[in-house]
Amino acid sequence: MKNNSIKQLIQKGDINKEQLLNHVAEMIFPEQKPIITPDNKSVQKQMSDSPIVLIVEDNQDNMFTIKVLLGDKCKIIEAQDGPSGIAMAQLHQPHLILMDIALPGMNGIEVLKELRREKTTLHIPVIAVSANAMKGDHEDFIAQGFNEYISKPIDIKRFENVIEQWIGK
Ligand code: MN
Numbered sequence: 001m002k003n004n005s006i007k008q009l010i011q012k013g014d015i016n017k018e019q020l021l022n023h024v025a026e027m028i029f030p031e032q033k034p035i036i037t038p039d040n041k042s043v044q045k046q047m048s049d050s051p052i053v054l055i056v057e058d059n060q061d062n063m064f065t066i067k068v069l070l071g072d073k074c075k076i077i078e079a080q081d082g083p084s085g086i087a088m089a090q091l092h093q094p095h096l097i098l099m100d101i102a103l104p105g106m107n108g109i110e111v112l113k114e115l116r117r118e119k120t121t122l123h124i125p126v127i128a129v130s131a132n133a134m135k136g137d138h139e140d141f142i143a144q145g146f147n148e149y150i151s152k153p154i155d156i157k158r159f160e161n162v163i164e165q166w167i168g169k
Pocket of ligand 1: 059100101
């Protein structure tokens, strides 16, 4: 509705005050979107506050341990093998990936290479979580392209420090 048509309506005198105010509001705020309800807001806040962590781990006990250690400070998603880990990473864009190395089929190093090849996942920090705790392993994993390395059995203090470093606020 244009300015002059408002004028015409007023001049004709066949419009009530409420209709006029509605028309004026439509003119002033043509694209106004519905106001965000408190519920929407709190959902958005929760999602932005909780980082998403993807755990790629084929051993259920290790999966359970890592989930317990992460606690409720992040949103956890799980994959039991490499290909589903890659699919989950592409779909959910996690803030951090904890990657077991000994996986059935595709191993953790191959999964990492695949993630780094793909432009939607190449930026995601990936931490190797592996039982091969021998001297020099840390450097080896970093050289492979992992952002960090945590050995199994997991040292709780070290785990917490590393997680804090990558997703802490
Ligand atoms: Mn494994």
